[in-house]
Amino acid sequence: MKSAIPETGVPITQPAAGNDRQEASLHGEILLRLRDYVVEGNIPEGGRVPERQLCEMLRISRTPLREALKVLAAEGLIELLPNRGARVRQLSPRDLEELFDVMAGLESLAGRLACESITDEEIAAIERLHYEMYGHYLHRDMHGYFQTNQQIHESIVAAARNATLKTTYANFAGRIRRVRYSANFARKRQRWAEAMREHEAILDALRRRAGSELSDILFAHLRNKRSAAIEHLAEGPDSARETAPQRS
Amino acid sequence: MKSAIPETGVPITQPAAGNDRQEASLHGEILLRLRDYVVEGNIPEGGRVPERQLCEMLRISRTPLREALKVLAAEGLIELLPNRGARVRQLSPRDLEELFDVMAGLESLAGRLACESITDEEIAAIERLHYEMYGHYLHRDMHGYFQTNQQIHESIVAAARNATLKTTYANFAGRIRRVRYSANFARKRQRWAEAMREHEAILDALRRRAGSELSDILFAHLRNKRSAAIEHLAEGPDSARETAPQRS
DNA sequence: AATACAAAAAATGAATGCAAAATGATTGAC
DNA sequence: GTCAATCATTTTGCATTCATTTTTTGTATT
Numbered sequence: 316m317k318s319a320i321p322e323t324g325v326p327i328t329q330p331a332a333g334n335d336r337q338e339a340s341l342h343g344e345i346l347l348r349l350r351d352y353v354v355e356g357n358i359p360e361g362g363r364v365p366e367r368q369l370c371e372m373l374r375i376s377r378t379p380l381r382e383a384l385k386v387l388a389a390e391g392l393i394e395l396l397p398n399r400g401a402r403v404r405q406l407s408p409r410d411l412e413e414l415f416d417v418m419a420g421l422e423s424l425a426g427r428l429a430c431e432s433i434t435d436e437e438i439a440a441i442e443r444l445h446y447e448m449y450g451h452y453l454h455r456d457m458h459g460y461f462q463t464n465q466q467i468h469e470s471i472v473a474a475a476r477n478a479t480l481k482t483t484y485a486n487f488a489g490r491i492r493r494v495r496y497s498a499n500f501a502r503k504r505q506r507w508a509e510a511m512r513e514h515e516a517i518l519d520a521l522r523r524r525a526g527s528e529l530s531d532i533l534f535a536h537l538r539n540k541r542s543a544a545i546e547h548l549a550e551g552p553d554s555a556r557e558t559a560p561q562r563s
Numbered sequence: 564m565k566s567a568i569p570e571t572g573v574p575i576t577q578p579a580a581g582n583d584r585q586e587a588s589l590h591g592e593i594l595l596r597l598r599d600y601v602v603e604g605n606i607p608e609g610g611r612v613p614e615r616q617l618c619e620m621l622r623i624s625r626t627p628l629r630e631a632l633k634v635l636a637a638e639g640l641i642e643l644l645p646n647r648g649a650r651v652r653q654l655s656p657r658d659l660e661e662l663f664d665v666m667a668g669l670e671s672l673a674g675r676l677a678c679e680s681i682t683d684e685e686i687a688a689i690e691r692l693h694y695e696m697y698g699h700y701l702h703r704d705m706h707g708y709f710q711t712n713q714q715i716h717e718s719i720v721a722a723a724r725n726a727t728l729k730t731t732y733a734n735f736a737g738r739i740r741r742v743r744y745s746a747n748f749a750r751k752r753q754r755w756a757e758a759m760r761e762h763e764a765i766l767d768a769l770r771r772r773a774g775s776e777l778s779d780i781l782f783a784h785l786r787n788k789r790s791a792a793i794e795h796l797a798e799g800p801d802s803a804r805e806t807a808p809q810r811s
Numbered sequence: 812a813a814t815a816c817a818a819a820a821a822a823t824g825a826a827t828g829c830a831a832a833a834t835g836a837t838t839g840a841c
Numbered sequence: 842g843t844c845a846a847t848c849a850t851t852t853t854g855c856a857t858t859c860a861t862t863t864t865t866t867g868t869a870t871t
Binding site for chain 1: 662
């Protein structure tokens with residue numbers, strides 16, 4: 316039987332640089348590596364994750380690996396079936412809806428909080444990102460657009476000055492990362508223009524420090540993304556793939 | 564050397580009934596028990612949690628216990644110092660502010676979502692809880708008030724029909740449970756009356772399915788709770804203790 | 812040839828063992 | 842008498858081992 320993990324003899328990747336607080340103990344190292352490995356989509360959805368193989372890959376024994384797996388399961392990235400090993404969690408359409416909604420709630424919250432303490436400089440930085448993104452939009456540069464878009468949203472979360480929120484946000488972002496990426500490519504031209512308008516509204520509310528309003532706008536914005544993603548997956552993720560640039 | 568754990572020879576409590584999805588494997592059992600044990604405040608803040616002792620207590624070996632500890636650490640309930648064991652996480656005032664704000668965001672989201680699909684029956688049930696709570700208010704029954712209040716908020720979360728949100732909410736609720744409980748006793752009469760008015764506004768918005776409005780009200784409501792809790796802790800948690808009924 | 816049963820192989824869950832680090836105590840120096 | 846250094850004990854981190862459960866494979870029977 317073929318395993319789900321591609322057999323590179325080399326230990327996966329170097330520990331991710333800017334993740335979050337995690338001690339340097341071997342187990343923590345493993346956790347970071349494994350998380351990135353899963354989030355980056357190196358294992359197909361629902362694919363089995365044989366412990367033995369991962370152990371060889373990471374050159375460690377099963378004990379710290381299993382600890383890491385338990386944590387990843389708690390984070391919702393994988394699921395542990397009793398006596399039947401770990402699988403990469405398969406997200407049902409309903410799961411996705413739920414995740415998007417929670418993300419929407421978190422960003423909405425981030426916006427509200429950001430309005431309480433964001434500085435003019437931070438807003439200026441976001442404005443610069445906005446214009447950069449507008450450039451990508453004009454050039455039809457999906458990849459650039461996606462990245463800058465992500466940066467804007469992360470800037471808002473950062474401006475909320477709430478480390479707990481930031482961590483939680485990162486967790487959820489990780490869970491839907493693959494889908495979210497492909498969801499952005501699902502955007503039809505019309506939706507794209509719409510998103511740009513929404514971003515203008517976001518900036519406007521931010522400038523006025525209108526927390527409650529921004530909260531509404533961000534929620535609606537994410538809700539629209541959700542719809543795009545769901546439709547996209549419904550009609551098959553490959554249909555829009557041709558417009559996607561190669562991923563380096 | 565005295566340990567932080569009271570030495571009951573009896574294995575702590577029975578596995579919590581209505582917690583969340585967790586397989587019945589020994590490890591899962593342990594996880595549930597330990598989580599409850601910590602959440603219920605059986606270990607003082609910052610207290611050490613010696614593995615050996617817990618093992619004897621739970622009658623298991625260290626392996627599954629350590630797995631459970633890792634998960635609890637990921638959930639933010641305890642922290643693991645490298646080579647120095649586990650401690651119950653001590654929440655700084657800033658941590659509390661952050662946690663309350665995230666809770667506020669989650670409830671705010673729950674309200675918004677609830678407005679999309681809540682039934683008249685569910686609203687009626689919440690109304691009943693509201694009147695029950697009003698009774699507790701009139702009788703100055705803090706404990707009853709606290710419990711009913713909790714039920715109302717949980718009903719709103721349930722009405723959001725989002726299992727992911729519910730789980731996340733439960734997680735955060737667990738983290739601040741002790742503080743939250745005492746925070747409710749911190750309420751001065753004035754704040755209490757204020758909270759009642761806020762709850763009326765919540766119900767009103769809910770009846771009208773005014774999602775955005777409800778979102779604002781809930782956020783403000785939780786923010787006020789936050790303030791009360793912070794002030795309360797600043798002046799020392801014992802100052803209001805005399806009004807607290809005995810805990811069963 | 813297909814199905815059912817059985818035995819072997821593999822994988823998981825938990826316990827034990829061993830090395831390294833930390834904690835505490837004892838001893839020695841000033 | 843106080844402080845510091847060394848040594849013993851405890852505790853943690855990880856590897857290894859043992860026991861079950863699952864999965865696979867081979868064989869026999871229909």
